[in-house]
Amino acid sequence: SAVISQKPSRDICQRGTSLTIQCQVDSQVTMMFWYRQQPGQSLTLIATANQGSEATYESGFVIDKFPISRPNLTFSTLTVSNMSPEDSSIYLCSVEGQNQETQYFGPGTRLLVL
């Protein structure tokens, strides 16, 4: 499986500010995904990060709040904009495996908004 890293691993931010989370994978992958895991909850897909085109967002998530970049096949960023305490969550990126459906997750970014 791919080796996936995320930066930062955790952060504490003030409301109204923005944070950009980076996801780096050690091999080229076509599909990268961003998920949110609220405290004690399950994972919810935010968007699919497409290389060379705009991200595809799930219902309830919008580009203005969660802009995503995918400049190449090994890297993506997710920005959490104009943060509020409700944005406190773990943000996880995942990448597809050799079998298209398989997904491997990064270690996550733990965000606390005060």
Added chain:
Amino acid sequence: GENVEQHPSTLSVQEGDSAVIKCTYSDSASNYFPWYKQELGKGPQLIIDIRSNVGEKKDQRIAVTLNKTAKHFSLHITETQPEDSAVYFCAAIGGGGADGLTFGKGTHLIIQP
């Protein structure tokens, strides 16, 4: 869209006993069903998966069964060990491979020594 239900939410078993976690899904087009283990402070780790053309898959102490007619699948862990303590998530995905996963709510498995 897909909806995945998972139960129980918490499962406590004695070390050495078996644990079973069950999930149901709603979209009959779903064809891939992974299971993830998440330890505290870490990202989910894929432990086993099954595709819709298979009824059962086994990997050492872990097995997954799938009943497509009933739209449910289960994780079986035998001879449980303290390191099996974690939160386990089931998930489902539709055809095409370009979709994200829909997750169950998770099961907190506690192995009692």
